[in-house]
Amino acid sequence: MADGRNRRRANTRQRLYESAVELIAEQGFTATTVDDIAERAGVAKGTVYYNFPSKTALFEELLRHGVGLLTADFRAAVAGRAPREAVAALVRAQLEYIQRYRSFAQLLLSEMWRTNREWQQTLRLLRAEAIDVIAAALQAGVDSGDFAADLDVRLAASALFGVGLVVALDWLMFQPDRDIDDVERALLTIVRARVAID
Amino acid sequence: MADGRNRRRANTRQRLYESAVELIAEQGFTATTVDDIAERAGVAKGTVYYNFPSKTALFEELLRHGVGLLTADFRAAVAGRAPREAVAALVRAQLEYIQRYRSFAQLLLSEMWRTNREWQQTLRLLRAEAIDVIAAALQAGVDSGDFAADLDVRLAASALFGVGLVVALDWLMFQPDRDIDDVERALLTIVRARVAID
The missing domain is CATH 1.10.357.10 (Tetracycline Repressor, domain 2)
Structure with a gap:
């Protein structure tokens, strides 16, 4: 159970990294919002803040x-x-x-x-x-x-x-x-x- | 008279270029506002728009x-x-x-x-x-x-x-x-x- 949760968490973080890096490379850090990152990763905004304290x-x-x-x-x-x-x-x-x-x-x-x-x-x-x-x-x-x-x-x-x-x-x-x-x-x-x- | 005006205008544009490039290099394009550029160049915001239609x-x-x-x-x-x-x-x-x-x-x-x-x-x-x-x-x-x-x-x-x-x-x-x-x-x-x- 804990293993499955850890794996899911690692997968989510990986998806958030990928979305953030694409968006920031395209449009820069400031122009990229947490909403954009959540949307591209296909997760709720709360999921971003659950994994990282800030952008x-x-x-x-x-x-x-x-x-x-x-x-x-x-x-x-x-x-x-x-x-x-x-x-x-x-x-x-x-x-x-x-x-x-x-x-x-x-x-x-x-x-x-x-x-x-x-x-x-x-x-x-x-x-x-x-x-x-x-x-x-x-x-x-x-x-x-x-x-x-x-x-x-x-x-x-x-x-x-x-x-x-x-x-x-x-x-x-x-x-x-x-x-x-x-x-x-x-x-x-x-x-x-x-x-x-x- | 016209020469003086042209020279002043070229000087202003030069100052705006320098301010913009410094600010954008420091913090990126999106984070840099026309207000920031005007302030660093020591001109009014209207002066920026008089010289350039947009950022x-x-x-x-x-x-x-x-x-x-x-x-x-x-x-x-x-x-x-x-x-x-x-x-x-x-x-x-x-x-x-x-x-x-x-x-x-x-x-x-x-x-x-x-x-x-x-x-x-x-x-x-x-x-x-x-x-x-x-x-x-x-x-x-x-x-x-x-x-x-x-x-x-x-x-x-x-x-x-x-x-x-x-x-x-x-x-x-x-x-x-x-x-x-x-x-x-x-x-x-x-x-x-x-x-x-x-």
Whole structure:
């Protein structure tokens, strides 16, 4: 009984996340009301407040949930891989993630550099966790001699994260019929040259 | 007399652009009211409506104005330069632009992939004009043999544009004391390797 209730509750939260992320990506945080979120999720407004104390709390949980999934994908991608393969796997993981959670990726780019949001500190910490996985893979490559010794690892990790987001969103918006393998190949040509020793 | 009036009008519009871009970058389009814009610009609300029929019209003009300045900077950067120098000059121009118009750059990233804004079509066209300058410089490098023949010029141009935006915003937010020359050098190390033949 308790298990069924927990499962139902997790399902409801998942639906609320999905509705909120779509609406906020479409029209922004302020324009999105709790009524909109409830309506799109097909639940009563009271159900939203039963699960989250406020729209801001829902959004903050949603950031945790979404960036947490990305960081987990990044960690799975690099696990047990040598530096060059790890970077290729990170690029693939990011493309797959954005293909699956496009609205969330868009929302992430919108919120990343805002200066007066309540969740700004949370987002910075979450983002740092994801970028740390990339930075660790790059640092391992510098240490092993695979990547240039003077690579600015921090800047390169943020560049890699940024380029993946931008290229993937462009792909999905402007060339949606293009195959993910083809985008990955084109992006890897650029990324490989970028971190490798000439 | 007419000249003075035109100059005053241009000054007022400039102040309204600056106020609007700051406010929208801080809190989003929907949360920003015409009252807020008038207050920050230090003009009466009527002055806003005297210059622009609506908040949306003001925002669309602001996009035209801001992306127009960037495209002009890009064109000036590549003029008369060989492909490799042109790419370096584009990177520098983009960093300088974002340092100067940081809020606008942030706003551009927020709006770039939204799907249901009235100004979406305008923004796509404007963005294409800026990216075309980058693509032309890359294509010239492919034609001259400076860059790899199999470079996906379109994807690389959008990647270059995206990486410049992301790295510059990260720099200004997380390492604001870092010198622009130093950021340029680190970014160029990455960008050079990226487009060059290994």
